[in-house]
Amino acid sequence: MAYDLPLGDPEALRKQIEAGPENIWRYAPLLPVPADVADKPNLNPGFTKLVKAENLARELGVEPGKLFVKDDSGNPTHSFKDRVVAQALEAARAFGFTTLSCSSTGNLAGAVGAAAARAGFRSCVFIPHDLEQGKVVMAAVYGGELVGIEGNYDDVNRFCSELIGDPLGEGWGFVNVNLRPYYGEGSKTLAYEICEQLGWQLPDQLVIPIASGSQLTKIDKGLQELIKLGLVEDRPYKIFGAQAEGCSPVSTAFKAGHDVVRPQKPDTIAKSLAIGNPADGPYVLDIARRTGGAVEDVNDEQIVDAIKLLARTEGIFAETAGGVTVGVTKKLIEAGLIDPSLTTVVLNTGDGLKTLDAVAATSQATATIRPSLDAFREAGLAH
């Protein structure tokens, strides 16, 4: 995606951004969107909280004031997908598309359905026919077409590619296929927001989840743009990628010192990261190595532990992808690869309400008692 950055007067640009709306459109000059984008109907995602995670820092041995969680569960449909879909929607408008579409196994389906509803687009979302009931409901409630495909996610994707190449698919914008170059740019806003919320400074270390790898590469791109524009001081930063052990093609390649990523068959509770053949894997490897970062993975048990660690320390209930980044952060601090004396930003890209099953078995009532003070005393809960 090539377009002109507004090089020139960084101070004026910074002021323009700060006077902008409290969502991703404050960065409109840095995105491939029209200048009046904020006036068009869309979900206005972004500018989510950057939480100073003092309790989590204490538990992980990070210096006070140095650990932050970028909490994208605060987006309109509660995942970072609202950012990328908002970007694709603008492109769809510019191309004159009338149907917004995607293949999805969860977060993206809701984000597309909701964005299309607000913007007055028809939507048609394709999902594997055997998706969990809760996810079907979340995607269907926005009233667009929701089509179950008899097959797995790969079959869904193959079908979508076929549809795009056919006259049947004319006028259709698939956010993660033919609109992908625009879609991807939406992730840069995470980099912009993190730096602005740190007072226009680069963080020293970032921990980012890897599904296709696109988000990680676009955050790096966003940081580089801020340097180029003079909005932040140019100094080194390290990017760390986080995967689930049950779907760790990039982490495996990183540890083996390979440049190529060998596909894996995913088997993990972190379903939103379960892409066995990540398109941007090689670029992720390059960025992790170039910046002095790393790629690491955690197993399902560690993911659950990390979700609960974040919840009980910071009151943030993350989806499994957030468990992956927090778990990997812990592991990398213990391994000495993340420096606890430097600023670290950990991404939480989604909401625990969407992956309740992951923590259900271990998140239950402490006790069940009769409604009497004696029963309460006997249960040992008083103090």
Place this chain on the structure above:
Amino acid sequence: MAYDLPLGDPEALRKQIEAGPENIWRYAPLLPVPADVADKPNLNPGFTKLVKAENLARELGVEPGKLFVKDDSGNPTHSFKDRVVAQALEAARAFGFTTLSCSSTGNLAGAVGAAAARAGFRSCVFIPHDLEQGKVVMAAVYGGELVGIEGNYDDVNRFCSELIGDPLGEGWGFVNVNLRPYYGEGSKTLAYEICEQLGWQLPDQLVIPIASGSQLTKIDKGLQELIKLGLVEDRPYKIFGAQAEGCSPVSTAFKAGHDVVRPQKPDTIAKSLAIGNPADGPYVLDIARRTGGAVEDVNDEQIVDAIKLLARTEGIFAETAGGVTVGVTKKLIEAGLIDPSLTTVVLNTGDGLKTLDAVAATSQATATIRPSLDAFREAGLAH
């Protein structure tokens, strides 16, 4: 709750507020909290989106630019409860309480658990023992004590009152019992935000859900304060209360012209509003009558229809309480009680992800097909 409002220079106060943080603490001068409240660890709720609902306006026959949804699902634990709990938490700190507690059947449990986690309080939440599994998980994940009480919500409340009166409950802050006067003040921030987001203007009409009735009375109080402070022009506004037909004690009293509210046994899908004997019912009646508003109710089918209407027009997935306010708004416009040429603000106080069951039966895939273009064509989905 009596404390001094910063009367004097409205322009200076307005500037101070606008320069404050993007959360409820921008209104710290109007709340019973210390001036440095924003520096203390808490979830920083509020300043949620006021969505100009142009598509919904079209469907309901409201003039363009006149209908707004105040979407409190954007709060940290996705309901307005974060506002009131944040307020109670500050009071708990001031009183030196060490345990944050409540009785709850849902939203409040999560809000208390999360707030206590962030602020470093012990938490102990009491729930009916037969609460839905999903709600138990959402409340338990923050790691505090979660105690199931053998009995219904009334039994839980009775037990909590007993505990507060006993030495066993010493040092315990029950946000909705002994901290209730502070807790309630948190709802005023909804009024402040709505007016500020409308450009420091009163809306003409507000539609607010009624559970205990506290929220509605505190929003009215907040509007009155803004008038008194000179932050908005003094002109008439109408407040409309919204209930579910299956729990409509206030609506029933309103329609019958009574001043007293006769308790009902709740039977509705809008569980977060299912308080059969609402403490503030008489005050709600008074406000609705004094401002020229009304109290109306909708049945479960209308609630589901309204949730889906809001989702497909604005991409906002509301919990059942949001279905109640949107459904009542529709009904009151049709009855000629809400004027479609004036500014109307409808509250959505919670998130659809927490009440998926309400829409599950009618939110399913449009079609299930083989992954082939022929199958797609045959299903009649192309155009």
